[in-house]
Amino acid sequence: MCRVTAVLLLSLACESVPARATAPPARPVPAVPAPAGSGVVTWAASADRLGDGGADRGYRLVVRTSVGGTGLRVRLSNAFGDHPLTFDGVYAGLRGRGAALRPGSNHPLTFSGSRTVTVPAGALVWSDPLPGTVPAGVDLAVSLHTPDAAGPATGHGMALQTSYLAQGDHGAAEGAAGWGRTTDSWWYLDAVSVRPADPATGAVAALGDSLTDGWQSSTDLDRRWPDYLARHLSGAAGTTVRGVADAGISGNKVLADGSGPSALHRLDRDVLSLPGVRTVLLFEGVNDLKAHTGVTAADLIAGYRRMARRVHTAGKCLVVATLTPFKNWPEWDPAAEAVRREVNHVLRGGGEFDALADFDHALRSPHDPERLSPRLDNGDHLHLDDQGMRTLADAVPPHSLDCRR
Incomplete structure (x- = not known):
């Protein structure tokens, strides 16, 4: 049964958990050391192979922090992909209600100083640290946009958490407008870290x-x-x-x-x-x-x-x-x-x-x-x-x- 975000008044299509691909697992990915000063993982979900990724698609992924701290980083995964994967907009903010964020909490993330990053097939990438403090035990919303994704996507199929999808790039927006579909999976995001006090x-x-x-x-x-x-x-x-x-x-x-x-x-x-x-x-x-x-x-x-x-x-x-x-x-x-x-x-x-x-x-x-x-x-x-x-x-x-x- 598909589910719809509760903050929208219109009846919208929603996206269910994608079936796992029947192809063999992707090539083994070695441990990629986190950048120096990454601190401690506050959330993670093991990646698997999902269905195909979508071009010009936005993802607002809701995750729960376990430990608070500064210098938030996210890890994006293309471990099961067979094409390079570009993200041209990645944001992190505190979730308010539904797809809406707490006002003033949403900020862009960079990768080696750039707001755009291309992750090779089979690879992982960490963002630069984000200034500011993230509390423990809060809903963090990480918004991603994939301009030209194709082929198998990487993510966690059974999130048991409602996240949100959009056509186009709505990552900078703190409101719920544009995030008209829901997903029960976490796409591309597989870890978040902070530096505890x-x-x-x-x-x-x-x-x-x-x-x-x-x-x-x-x-x-x-x-x-x-x-x-x-x-x-x-x-x-x-x-x-x-x-x-x-x-x-x-x-x-x-x-x-x-x-x-x-x-x-x-x-x-x-x-x-x-x-x-x-x-x-x-x-x-x-x-x-x-x-x-x-x-x-x-x-x-x-x-x-x-x-x-x-x-x-x-x-x-x-x-x-x-x-x-x-x-x-x-x-x-x-x-x-x-x-x-x-x-x-x-x-x-x-x-x-x-x-x-x-x-x-x-x-x-x-x-x-x-x-x-x-x-x-x-x-x-x-x-x-x-x-x-x-x-x-x-x-x-x-x-x-x-x-x-």
Whole structure:
């Protein structure tokens, strides 16, 4: 069902989530270091391949900051494109209501001093820092214009956040006029950073699948578990981690490409390249099990260990989460359950990982540990309602995110 911006009086067409392309994932993109002084990631969404981009199209993308600071930068991605991609107008402002911005908050961004930037196929680019301060916990609106986009677009398909589309370049305008269509995806934008007032501030990146992506949490209310975690961390004692990056992709696997590149293949671009990330929280593996491809506990643990070595080599810490129950999901069977339990047993035993978030213990039914607690189950026996998302965030000890290497 298509949705229309609530601030418009006319009945307008709207744009739904674009289907993922069936072609293989784009070439691997290495970690691109953020420019010096980029500070800490305040928002991120892992990129995948969307439908074709549109010429002379504007995008007003609404994202939620997790940590405040000065010197805002945005990262634009053409990772899955097969043509160079030009942006000739990029703005950032604070969202007011709908597509309208708070008066006086919208400012142009530059790239090496220019308001126009062309991103090669497969590449990423960071903007120059924007003067001024951006608060934590606010809706930021990043407006983009693509004059001649063609071919596959890069973005995040399931944003669970209404953003806005326009024909033509309306990025400088603070009002809602021209932004007559809505989209449930984030196009081309995959990260935002700021410089917090406290230089000791760091960030955590949550690497996962649909549970981390927030599937079935309430749209437009920022109730994914990483959102709840950001709110918990905003005033938490015993840690200086304040930024949260959501690196979840619905359907993603640890070991195999499919719904986006595998966690192993996207670790560098989606996580390690983000500025200020001190800790990676890995919560992924159920899709590997329920695909019935013969993945064993040893296979998954080996994948986790490979990621741990890469995370540690980058000087960061890795927190692993136990795999949550999914009995009565159509693809569940006793063999997959046995693998899940063996994986969790190994993870609880420690070893190469810096800390554990026991999500299985937090979510399982007290009457049947193979099932989600009914009060947290959204009804499909795999995904969570809003309370389930909050419960996951509550299961992350804040001090565990502040480990040092």
